[in-house]
Amino acid sequence: MMEAVGGSEVIVETHRLGTSGMDNAGSVGSAVRAVVVRNATKVYGSRSNRCAVLEGLNMTIKKGEIYGLLGASGCGKTTLLSCLVGRRSLNSGEILVLGNEPGSPESGVPGPRVGYMPQELALFGDFSIKETLQYFGRIYNLRLAFVDSQLEFLTKLLDLPPSERNVKTLSGGQQRRVSFAVALFHEPELLILDEPTVGVDPLLRHSIWNHLIRQSVDHGRTVIVTTHYIEEARQANTIGMMRSGRLLVEESPENLLNSYRLPSLEDVFLKICIRDGVKNRVEKQRIGVVTGITSPAVSCQTAARAQQPPADHVNMAFDDSISQISVSEVEHLKFPISPTVNSSEEAAAPVNLESNSTNITTNNLSETEIRSQQPAISVAPGNNKRRKSPNLRLALPSSHRLGALIRKNFLLTFRNIGIFVLLYFLPAFQATVFNVTLGHEPTGLKMAIVNDELNPMQGRVCNYSNDCSYSMLSCRYLRYIKDNIIQVPYESVSDALDAGKKGHVWGVIHFGSNFTEEFEVRQTEGDAANVENIIRSRISVNMDSSNQQIDVYVEKWLLEAFGNFFQDFMKACKFEPEAGYIPVVFLDPVYGQKDTPYTEFMAPGLIISIVYFMAVSLTAGVFVAERQQGLLDRSLVAGVTMTEVLIGHLVNQCTVMIGQTALVFMCMLLIFNIPCHGNLVLAIFITLLQGLVGMCFGLLIATLCDNENSALLLSQASFLPFTVISGVCWPIEGMPFYFRSIAYSMPLTYAIESLRSIFSRGWGVERPDVYAGILISITWIFVLLAMCLIVIRIRKYSS
Numbered sequence: 017m018m019e020a021v022g023g024s025e026v027i028v029e030t031h032r033l034g035t036s037g038m039d040n041a042g043s044v045g046s047a048v049r050a051v052v053v054r055n056a057t058k059v060y061g062s063r064s065n066r067c068a069v070l071e072g073l074n075m076t077i078k079k080g081e082i083y084g085l086l087g088a089s090g091c092g093k094t095t096l097l098s099c100l101v102g103r104r105s106l107n108s109g110e111i112l113v114l115g116n117e118p119g120s121p122e123s124g125v126p127g128p129r130v131g132y133m134p135q136e137l138a139l140f141g142d143f144s145i146k147e148t149l150q151y152f153g154r155i156y157n158l159r160l161a162f163v164d165s166q167l168e169f170l171t172k173l174l175d176l177p178p179s180e181r182n183v184k185t186l187s188g189g190q191q192r193r194v195s196f197a198v199a200l201f202h203e204p205e206l207l208i209l210d211e212p213t214v215g216v217d218p219l220l221r222h223s224i225w226n227h228l229i230r231q232s233v234d235h236g237r238t239v240i241v242t243t244h245y246i247e248e249a250r251q252a253n254t255i256g257m258m259r260s261g262r263l264l265v266e267e268s269p270e271n272l273l274n275s276y277r278l279p280s281l282e283d284v285f286l287k288i289c290i291r292d293g294v295k296n297r298v299e300k301q302r303i304g305v306v307t308g309i310t311s312p313a314v315s316c317q318t319a320a321r322a323q324q325p326p327a328d329h330v331n332m333a334f335d336d337s338i339s340q341i342s343v344s345e346v347e348h349l350k351f352p353i354s355p356t357v358n359s360s361e362e363a364a365a366p367v368n369l370e371s372n373s374t375n376i377t378t379n380n381l382s383e384t385e386i387r388s389q390q391p392a393i394s395v396a397p398g399n400n401k402r403r404k405s406p407n408l409r410l411a412l413p414s415s416h417r418l419g420a421l422i423r424k425n426f427l428l429t430f431r432n433i434g435i436f437v438l439l440y441f442l443p444a445f446q447a448t449v450f451n452v453t454l455g456h457e458p459t460g461l462k463m464a465i466v467n468d469e470l471n472p473m474q475g476r477v478c479n480y481s482n483d484c485s486y487s488m489l490s491c492r493y494l495r496y497i498k499d500n501i502i503q504v505p506y507e508s509v510s511d512a513l514d515a516g517k518k519g520h521v522w523g524v525i526h527f528g529s530n531f532t533e534e535f536e537v538r539q540t541e542g543d544a545a546n547v548e549n550i551i552r553s554r555i556s557v558n559m560d561s562s563n564q565q566i567d568v569y570v571e572k573w574l575l576e577a578f579g580n581f582f583q584d585f586m587k588a589c590k591f592e593p594e595a596g597y598i599p600v601v602f603l604d605p606v607y608g609q610k611d612t613p614y615t616e617f618m619a620p621g622l623i624i625s626i627v628y629f630m631a632v633s634l635t636a637g638v639f640v641a642e643r644q645q646g647l648l649d650r651s652l653v654a655g656v657t658m659t660e661v662l663i664g665h666l667v668n669q670c671t672v673m674i675g676q677t678a679l680v681f682m683c684m685l686l687i688f689n690i691p692c693h694g695n696l697v698l699a700i701f702i703t704l705l706q707g708l709v710g711m712c713f714g715l716l717i718a719t720l721c722d723n724e725n726s727a728l729l730l731s732q733a734s735f736l737p738f739t740v741i742s743g744v745c746w747p748i749e750g751m752p753f754y755f756r757s758i759a760y761s762m763p764l765t766y767a768i769e770s771l772r773s774i775f776s777r778g779w780g781v782e783r784p785d786v787y788a789g790i791l792i793s794i795t796w797i798f799v800l801l802a803m804c805l806i807v808i809r810i811r812k813y814s815s
């Protein structure tokens with residue numbers, strides 16, 4: 017097949033790799049109907065929110081025709097189209113697209129047999145026009161030469177900007193034309209276009225319709241197009257007019273105009289809607305009077321319209337207010353033909369006011385015909401049982417689609433250098449900030465020293481000796497206090513306490529006036545020392561204990577200082593240094609070293625929580641954004657499966673995660689010298705497993721949340737409780753007993769304990785503490801994936 021546009025010849029035959037140029041050849045010639053819909057019912061929401069969008073809709077679209085689907089905003093056009101492409105399922109009723117139920121493995125829908133242009137843009141803003149078409153070309157497994165030639169052809173046809181331009185830099189109209197090009201370019205048998213001419217100038221609109229006509233006439237392709245510009249639908253072969261979830265009429269534009277003897281389709285529309293509105297009102301009154309029954313499912317568009325501002329001229333034709341016309345007026349406006357007929361012979365038949373859309377027969381297949389075309393539709397028309405989900409295809413992932421997805425993900429990741437740097441270096445940066453700021457000893461702590469041993473008459477000079485003499489021991493002791501403490505002399509305890517209350521000093525160290533003498537007595541008296549002596553020989557300390565960490569450090573340093581002072585004094589007196597000192601000694605630790613810094617305790621928890629939460633937020637963000645922009649839906653309609661989408665992201669995110677983990681470990685081990693006494697490979701493996709758990713949790717968030725904000729909120733909300741409860745910053749042994757079981761039910765807890773055991777104890781995988789982290793991480797991956805599937809299932813049925 018060749019098409020000439022602006023002098024360029026486009027060869028479109030055998031363009032798909034690994035095919036003979038015709039998909040599903042068996043089914044192509046056999047059926048004469050491209051689309052058959054029978055008794056379609058679609059309800060959104062549940063219980064009090066239940067609203068029916070499609071109510072027993074029937075529709076028949078012949079192969080090779082252009083079908084214009086018209087209807088007011090909110091009447092259910094998009095819902096119907098999304099059911100046709102297999103993105104939504106009906107509550108009851110039947111759909112056949114190109115001879116098969118959408119979503120069935122043999123249908124090719126979703127897939128290459130259909131081209132779908134959704135209402136929303138559904139394009140990658142960071143991709144150029146060329147990259148966009150190349151992406152879908154790979155999804156459809158098209159030859160590169162064909163993609164290039166189609167790019168040239170469609171650029172001319174749709175007056176597209178240069179193909180190197182990024183989609184996000186294009187105007188709204190240009191973006192919609194690119195979206196249109198994506199639907200057209202693989203030349204599908206069935207084109208489903210949701211308002212393709214919105215934001216397009218009249219000249220271009222004309223050219224688009226010419227192209228659609230050529231597609232239909234020359235190539236026998238079927239086109240379903242929705243539009244709000246009713247008059248442009250004159251160019252369609254058949255017009256389907258929707259109202260309140262039903263198809264009121266299915267007829268060629270010529271027949272409609274001739275039969276109604278009206279100059280425009282808008283006028284025809286108006287009449288049909290008025291008639292339907294009155295008929296519904298009369299019917300409702302009749303049912304209400306006779307049975308007293310009210311309709312169980314509220315029509316969605318009734319509710320929607322009540323909140324909408326007045327629509328434009330065209331849409332006003334659908335307003336229920338118009339139906340406030342009297343029955344006699346309707347009689348006057350009686351249609352010259354039945355909207356349910358299709359052939360011109362039948363066009364002159366009188367209108368039957370009782371007829372409704374379900375009586376459309378001329379253009380439709382009978383029930384028997386549907387059954388003969390449809391091998392395995394499981395639910396009978398009108399049956400309210402849940403239909404089998406059309407998208408549960410157990411096909412193996414395809415290499416070309418996977419390749420396209422992985423390539424797309426990498427392009428998007430590496431395209432933006434800022435995002436790239438942030439992605440890879442943010443975890444290492446976070447680890448650096450942690451190491452620089454946490455766990456270090458405080459310095460510059462001012463302590464008030466009140467030494468009553470000093471003689472004011474002699475200028476309070478602090479003289480002492482290093483020998484065995486008992487002289488000015490207070491001054492001798494103060495020399496042993498660490499430099500982290502700045503000693504500020506005060507003359508009286510009350511002044512010093514006052515300074516403490518004002519926050520000028522962290523505490524007061526007080527020596528009594530006879531401290532040295534009393535200390536000597538206490539030493540010589542030993543066990544016989546009296547209470548007064550003991551009190552007067554004490555160094556008394558008042559701390560500002562508002563900061564627990566400073567409090568702990570000062571106490572530790574003062575005690576250490578006393579230990580060192582006393583040992584040196586004993587040595588100077590030729591006594592055993594340990595004599596008379598507290599008989600508790602800390603020998604070499606079993607694992608770790610004496611005075612293990614806090615950073616070493618926290619490092620394993622930090623590594624895991626950084627990698628875990630990066631994976632959560634990245635996964636949730638990517639999925640929600642892709643779904644919100646309609647990108648996911650578009651890819652799925654192109655034939656991509658959810659499994660392939662997941663694998664595509666998994667490959668991309670794993671690469672990012674490996675990079676992040678490597679940088680975090682390098683930062684921790686090489687720059688900040690956190691020791692790892694165990695197997696490093698095992699530690700990295702557990703960290704990566706936790707990254708996977710994070711990805712699954714991110715996926716769960718993405719399935720639960722409709723937009724990026726709520727996904728961000730949920731992932732942030734989970735951050736603090738998870739890190740705190742998982743024992744990242746404080747030992748789980750410090751939690752209330754009843755809370756510990758909650759702590760151990762967190763996804764990070766066991767993995768953190770494992771990593772800690774590897775890092776500080778050097779334990780291997782044979783230890784329960786280590787393999788528990790691995791097994792529980794793997795269990796969490798499966799649990800979270802199962803939860804995702806359940807949520808996807810629930811959401812699918814309620815949407």
Ligand SMILES: Nc1ncnc2c1ncn2[C@@H]1O[C@H](COP(=O)(O)OP(=O)(O)OP(=O)(O)O)[C@@H](O)[C@H]1O
Pocket residue numbers: 060061069087088089090091092093094095096135316317320815
């Ligand atoms: N996921 C959903 N959940 C609940 N209600 C929905 C959902 N999607 C659509 N609706 C409602 O269903 C009705 C039909 O929506 P639909 O998008 O099919 O209308 P439409 O005819 O395509 O409108 P438009 O011409 O404005 O695009 C509307 O009232 C809409 O609010």
